[in-house]
Amino acid sequence: MKVYIETYGCQMNEYDSEIIRAILDEADLESTDAPEQADVVLINTCAVREHAALRVVNRIHEIRRLPNGARLRLGVVGCMATGLKKQLGGNRRLPVDFFAGPDSYRRLPGLITTAAAEKKELYAAELSDFETYADIYPLRRGGVNAWIAVMRGCNNFCSFCIVPFARGRERSRSPRSITDEVRRLAADGFCQVTLLGQNVNSYRYEQHDFAALLREVSRIEGIKRVRFTSPHPKDFPLHLVEVMAEEPGICKHIHLPVQAGSDRILKLMRRTYTRSDFLTLVEKIRALIPGIGLTTDIIVGFPGETPGEFDETFSLLQEVEFDAAYIFQYSERPGTLAARKYADDVSGEEKSRRSVLLNALQNGISLKKKRARIGRIERVLVEQAGTRKSRAESQGHTDDNHLVILQEGNFTVGEMVDVRIHDATAHVLKGRPPL
Numbered sequence: 098m099k100v101y102i103e104t105y106g107c108q109m110n111e112y113d114s115e116i117i118r119a120i121l122d123e124a125d126l127e128s129t130d131a132p133e134q135a136d137v138v139l140i141n142t143c144a145v146r147e148h149a150a151l152r153v154v155n156r157i158h159e160i161r162r163l164p165n166g167a168r169l170r171l172g173v174v175g176c177m178a179t180g181l182k183k184q185l186g187g188n189r190r191l192p193v194d195f196f197a198g199p200d201s202y203r204r205l206p207g208l209i210t211t212a213a214a215e216k217k218e219l220y221a222a223e224l225s226d227f228e229t230y231a232d233i234y235p236l237r238r239g240g241v242n243a244w245i246a247v248m249r250g251c252n253n254f255c256s257f258c259i260v261p262f263a264r265g266r267e268r269s270r271s272p273r274s275i276t277d278e279v280r281r282l283a284a285d286g287f288c289q290v291t292l293l294g295q296n297v298n299s300y301r302y303e304q305h306d307f308a309a310l311l312r313e314v315s316r317i318e319g320i321k322r323v324r325f326t327s328p329h330p331k332d333f334p335l336h337l338v339e340v341m342a343e344e345p346g347i348c349k350h351i352h353l354p355v356q357a358g359s360d361r362i363l364k365l366m367r368r369t370y371t372r373s374d375f376l377t378l379v380e381k382i383r384a385l386i387p388g389i390g391l392t393t394d395i396i397v398g399f400p401g402e403t404p405g406e407f408d409e410t411f412s413l414l415q416e417v418e419f420d421a422a423y424i425f426q427y428s429e430r431p432g433t434l435a436a437r438k439y440a441d442d443v444s445g446e447e448k449s450r451r452s453v454l455l456n457a458l459q460n461g462i463s464l465k466k467k468r469a470r471i472g473r474i475e476r477v478l479v480e481q482a483g484t485r486k487s488r489a490e491s492q493g494h495t496d497d498n499h500l501v502i503l504q505e506g507n508f509t510v511g512e513m514v515d516v517r518i519h520d521a522t523a524h525v526l527k528g529r530p531p532l
């Protein structure tokens with residue numbers, strides 16, 4: 098049987114699809130990239146934003162309309178496996194054969210087999226306090242970077258976020274299982290690893306914290322760069338920044354989601370830090386690692402966010418001057434504290450106005466910061482031959498996570514190269530070999 102997997106959402110979901118592929122491979126279920134040739138289709142879903150549910154429902158119907166659609170076994174896996182049914186209401190039947198939540202991937206071979214015999218939907222969506230898939234070596238598609246989850250779940254319960262409900266409580270993998278996997282990745286030709294967790298600062302395994310783990314991973318032979326995502330600003334220890342400063346293999350970039358610039362909104366979001374705590378943290382990080390790349394996430398239009406409170410987010414962006422900011426309009430997620438307690442009372446029009454304003458501000462900041470690099474020599478890890486625009490170009494990232502389009506040279510994927518930056522937009526740098 099051939100299985101086609103379609104993945105939505107964040108890097109954790111991409112990584113989970115690689116785990117699923119490994120589990121299915123072990124059960125002699127082959128992967129295909131073409132849904133028309135598949136006997137089984139799995140849709141790995143994201144529950145973080147509202148429109149994702151609708152997209153998945155439309156996609157399920159589209160897949161059922163393929164020439165092979167009526168006979169194939171269709172499963173919804175990942176974060177929406179339980180929530181989707183509730184969201185649709187009890188009476189609406191989706192043409193799905195089975196659902197498997199993020200802690201039930203080991204049951205997929207059984208579900209796929211049973212789905213053929215049973216005529217009713219099958220569910221495996223229980224959350225586990227222990228599952229980390231530590232013993233499974235994900236079936237990756239190759240390339241330069243490998244994702245590796247060091248922990249799963251989240252205990253923070255930010256009021257807007259569905260993750261603790263969809264992915265359960267925090268649990269960390271043993272450092273031994275992680276370093277063994279990274280050594281194997283290096284032997285398989287990967288030269289960069291990105292450590293993943295819903296909140297990596299919560300990583301704990303016996304005496305090991307995240308800083309100790311990061312240092313250990315960065316010293317593994319063959320691994321040129323280590324990245325991680327995402328930390329929570331509430332518990333970012335300074336000794337982690339010191340480890341980042343000391344270890345050349347750890348990339349000098351932190352994605353630090355601030356979400357809002359107003360103390361009242363941060364409190365309603367249950368972020369447990371204030372604007373001033375956040376600004377102090379940024380100052381300390383920049384003092385220890387001057388020039389570090391900083392990026393963030395922002396939510397606009399959180400329930401009750403007044404124009405004045407939005408202005409505080411605007412001014413925070415002006416003050417910090419992040420290298421990039423990902424701006425999202427608030428959408429209510431069923432079951433979260435915000436959905437239960439607060440009215441989603443900022444209009445769609447106002448949310449989009451606020452997001453346009455922030456994007457324009459950030460684009461200006463990003464462009465200014467990128468243009469300041471013109472003429473500089475930057476070290477880039479070559480990650481991909483060919484770009485969307487040209488097969489003659491290559492692309493990669495700087496240590497502090499700026500995307501660079503590499504032009505006018507022969508670049509080998511996996512190599513570190515020095516290029517001179519000769520052009521920049523708000524989103525990319527362009528470089529060529531220095532003369």
Ligand code: SF4
Pocket residue numbers: 251252253254255258259260261295296329
């Ligand atoms: S830290 Fe907050 S936003 Fe991040 S996954 Fe946990 S609950 Fe969601």
